[in-house]
Amino acid sequence: MRWVIGLIAAVAVLIALPLVVESAFAIDICIRILLFSFIGVAWNLMGGYAKQLSLGHAAYFGLGAYTSTILQINYDISPWIGMVAGGCVAMLASLPIGWLCFRLRGPYFTIATIATAQALMLIFLKFRDFAWGAEGTTIPNLGNAPLMMQFEEKAGYYYVVLGLLALALAINYKIEKSWMGYYLVAIGEDEDAAEAVGINAPRIKRDIYLISSFLTALAGTFYVQYIYFIDPATAFSFNVSIEAALVSIVGGIGTLWGPVIGTVLLETTSALLQSWLGSGIGGIQLTIYSLILMAVILWRPTGIMGYFYELAARRRARLVKA
Amino acid sequence: MADALVIKKLNKRFGGLRAVQDVSFTVRENETLALIGPNGAGKTTAFNLIMGFHRPDEGSVTAFGTEIVGMRPYQVCAQGLARTFQVAKPFGGMTVLDNVMTGAFLHYRNPEEARDKAREVIEFVGLSARESTAARDITTIDQRRLEMARALATQPKILLLDEVMAGLNPSEVDQAVALIDKLSGSGLTIVIVEHLMRAIMAVSKHIVVLDHGQKIAEGNPKDVMANPEVIRAYLGSYAHSPNGGVA
Amino acid sequence: MVGTIIQAVINGLLIGGIYALVSIGVTLIFGVVKIVNFAQGEFVMIGMYISFFLSTQLGIDPIVSLVVTMPVLFVVGVLVQHFLIRRVLGPNDMPQIFLTFALSLLLLNLSLMLFTANYRTVHTWYSDEAFHFAGLYVPYAKLIAFVVAMALSGCLWVFLRTTDLGKAMRAASQNRDVASLMGINPDRVFAVAFGLALALAGAAGSLLMPFQSAYPFVGQVFVLMAFIAVVLGTLGNVIGALVASLLMGIAESLGIQFVGADSGLLVVFVMFLLTLVFKPNGLGGGKAR
Numbered sequence A: 001m002r003w004v005i006g007l008i009a010a011v012a013v014l015i016a017l018p019l020v021v022e023s024a025f026a027i028d029i030c031i032r033i034l035l036f037s038f039i040g041v042a043w044n045l046m047g048g049y050a051k052q053l054s055l056g057h058a059a060y061f062g063l064g065a066y067t068s069t070i071l072q073i074n075y076d077i078s079p080w081i082g083m084v085a086g087g088c089v090a091m092l093a094s095l096p097i098g099w100l101c102f103r104l105r106g107p108y109f110t111i112a113t114i115a116t117a118q119a120l121m122l123i124f125l126k127f128r129d130f131a132w133g134a135e136g137t138t139i140p141n142l143g144n145a146p147l148m149m150q151f152e153e154k155a156g157y158y159y160v161v162l163g164l165l166a167l168a169l170a171i172n173y174k175i176e177k178s179w180m181g182y183y184l185v186a187i188g189e190d191e192d193a194a195e196a197v198g199i200n201a202p203r204i205k206r207d208i209y210l211i212s213s214f215l216t217a218l219a220g221t222f223y224v225q226y227i228y229f230i231d232p233a234t235a236f237s238f239n240v241s242i243e244a245a246l247v248s249i250v251g252g253i254g255t256l257w258g259p260v261i262g263t264v265l266l267e268t269t270s271a272l273l274q275s276w277l278g279s280g281i282g283g284i285q286l287t288i289y290s291l292i293l294m295a296v297i298l299w300r301p302t303g304i305m306g307y308f309y310e311l312a313a314r315r316r317a318r319l320v321k322a
Numbered sequence B: 001m002a003d004a005l006v007i008k009k010l011n012k013r014f015g016g017l018r019a020v021q022d023v024s025f026t027v028r029e030n031e032t033l034a035l036i037g038p039n040g041a042g043k044t045t046a047f048n049l050i051m052g053f054h055r056p057d058e059g060s061v062t063a064f065g066t067e068i069v070g071m072r073p074y075q076v077c078a079q080g081l082a083r084t085f086q087v088a089k090p091f092g093g094m095t096v097l098d099n100v101m102t103g104a105f106l107h108y109r110n111p112e113e114a115r116d117k118a119r120e121v122i123e124f125v126g127l128s129a130r131e132s133t134a135a136r137d138i139t140t141i142d143q144r145r146l147e148m149a150r151a152l153a154t155q156p157k158i159l160l161l162d163e164v165m166a167g168l169n170p171s172e173v174d175q176a177v178a179l180i181d182k183l184s185g186s187g188l189t190i191v192i193v194e195h196l197m198r199a200i201m202a203v204s205k206h207i208v209v210l211d212h213g214q215k216i217a218e219g220n221p222k223d224v225m226a227n228p229e230v231i232r233a234y235l236g237s238y239a240h241s242p243n244g245g246v247a
Numbered sequence C: 001m002v003g004t005i006i007q008a009v010i011n012g013l014l015i016g017g018i019y020a021l022v023s024i025g026v027t028l029i030f031g032v033v034k035i036v037n038f039a040q041g042e043f044v045m046i047g048m049y050i051s052f053f054l055s056t057q058l059g060i061d062p063i064v065s066l067v068v069t070m071p072v073l074f075v076v077g078v079l080v081q082h083f084l085i086r087r088v089l090g091p092n093d094m095p096q097i098f099l100t101f102a103l104s105l106l107l108l109n110l111s112l113m114l115f116t117a118n119y120r121t122v123h124t125w126y127s128d129e130a131f132h133f134a135g136l137y138v139p140y141a142k143l144i145a146f147v148v149a150m151a152l153s154g155c156l157w158v159f160l161r162t163t164d165l166g167k168a169m170r171a172a173s174q175n176r177d178v179a180s181l182m183g184i185n186p187d188r189v190f191a192v193a194f195g196l197a198l199a200l201a202g203a204a205g206s207l208l209m210p211f212q213s214a215y216p217f218v219g220q221v222f223v224l225m226a227f228i229a230v231v232l233g234t235l236g237n238v239i240g241a242l243v244a245s246l247l248m249g250i251a252e253s254l255g256i257q258f259v260g261a262d263s264g265l266l267v268v269f270v271m272f273l274l275t276l277v278f279k280p281n282g283l284g285g286g287k288a289r
């Protein structure tokens, strides 16, 4: 019961936030936090629960971004529809990519995912006929056009990405509580043992990859609508792949709230750095991120959520003894 | 009684090594068959071949009349076969209960039902006190119990047990023997790999002996133990391995 | 036409020598320590910056500066192995992958902060010189780099075949327990393997400097190439990595020549993906079931 009240209160605060906060900079940070939490949750479904450590999710981010933008600019189709279409394109793409990459295990799976995302970026760099090549394109600004996913106020974008995150968390929650969640963790722990108890590991991995890439593609559409610009380097940015994994690991791999907590920590750190030092010094953000990542891996491999669980378990143990 | 598991002319090579050579045997329904042999005889490999973890080079395996060679392990499991691993493979980060639930999901997709079924099996193998401990934090002996519980949760008709009694003290062996008797009493067909002769004699009336991948003897315990080839195989293994192979 | 092809093959072969140094390092670490070093390319980058500063500050020729970069990076490798890698060795993939990955990010972004994204170039007397024969063109700088790279690979091969430590490494890459049976402290074997691999990366950096600009992202090009070569050449196999690297260089060069200046990498990726499709088991990463 306390749990439900807490959740309702949190949702109320999140909905009221843009009405209270005036600063565009602050809203922008909130949007970034929600967006990367969303991407993190999408990654975590596959990377965290099933431990299929992909560093190629930018592939789906980019496919989502390009699908909706091409549909919008060339065919005047609303990005709302384009977003779903992008998700479907990403799902289709994940089938052959998954078929290839899942043949490898461990670090070589990771490398193969990097390679496929990079290959997609190179393809979009090369083919200017349907996708504007390396220069990319700006997305026409229509003023306030909610039906075309464009808003004059940043608050509009805020609510869109808040909705996306809520959707992803709901999906994640459902999966975690069902047989699928148990199967994912089992596959992540030991694929042979998982198959021995009747788990069709290839199919489960394929299915979760479909879901994960679909969600990641939605983020891509949202992002290019938000910045009004697309080019291969942005849409297929390796940084997207990195951050998706990073926020999950720092926050707590394979937990519902891990990616959200990880993103809050990393993005506020980076926003603080930016306001102290200005954005003049290139590389400082990722320098700090990588130090945090190393610290987490060396001292808290279960992430922040894992640490909370340990504390809770210890407290329970003490209560039992007392 | 009907045949549960029929193995015919099974062969597996690893590079130049013939790990399993022309092995055939039949397990009757509700029988407990013991598969024995010195270290490296090919017992675990035979299990891997039956369960689909390795693909045999030649040979056939039928379970209740269905050919299962060429199936993947999860398909074999769906045919009603389950196994334990000689080196336990628990899902370390999950609790004991969750581990066993993954097995129960095969027949009960609803988590509540799966949980109930899992609890029954955990109770049966005597792990209830450890139910909410992470599997990586329980003793190796408890991990073997967990292996059994997880396999049983899939409600198999044929159970393959790979050295589940290794490292147990005498009273624990008695418990394990009682457990296997109880399983057999409930109608299960069991193939057990074990080095401990006392336990084998207690649970099984039919023994198959492997050595260097080949079946060298088969029959009731007394005849098999008196078979000169078997004695030679075991003596040879004493002579070769510094710590004396067989328990 | 034939001339163009031969020229492209020569170009590819020469750069493939550098790829070989990087991928032999990756494969050595994978074979012995059983981890994939995502930061290998960043050590090439560090090697390049060391050579760059030695050259601009002290006037030392980049190729001569090998004698500095290799020992420095060897020590760095031993330290990295001792203080970082050693702590995450175990059955779990996640910390291993992301520790070296974090190290790669850290080095890359630190150098972005320290050195900015500017391109740094060293101009030597042989930078613009080349052999000309039969209409073909072989730049001195790349030729020297290739020859030295092959010589270093040869030295490593001899080291692995003849010395006790080298034999222990080969044993370790086949079976962990054998190494400890040989009475050699595995920690030492690991540290030396890591050191050697990084020394090779440093050497690659120095050899690149006369014809390639240094910038923080430079290592990424090489490491990607190296990973692919290592996967193609079967993991943990030095000769395989060498041959695969040379082939990758040639494929890339042919791609640049015949598909377009920006398509070298694309061709290589396509090759990689095709290999995944048709030869998944030759790729050591796919564990036998």
Ligand SMILES: Nc1ncnc2c1ncn2[C@@H]1O[C@H](COP(=O)(O)OP(=O)(O)OP(=O)(O)O)[C@@H](O)[C@H]1O
Pocket: B014, B017, B019, B037, B038, B039, B040, B041, B042, B043, B044, B045, B046, B086
């Ligand atoms: N995946 C594999 N690749 C190569 N060789 C293998 C493989 N699995 C088993 N072997 C070899 O096959 C032979 C039979 O091994 P197996 O594990 O089946 O023996 P076992 O009878 O179970 O012995 P133990 O009593 O020691 O468990 C051994 O020589 C072993 O080294």
Ligand SMILES: [Mg+2]
Pocket: B043, B044, B045, B086, B162
């Ligand atoms: Mg065995």
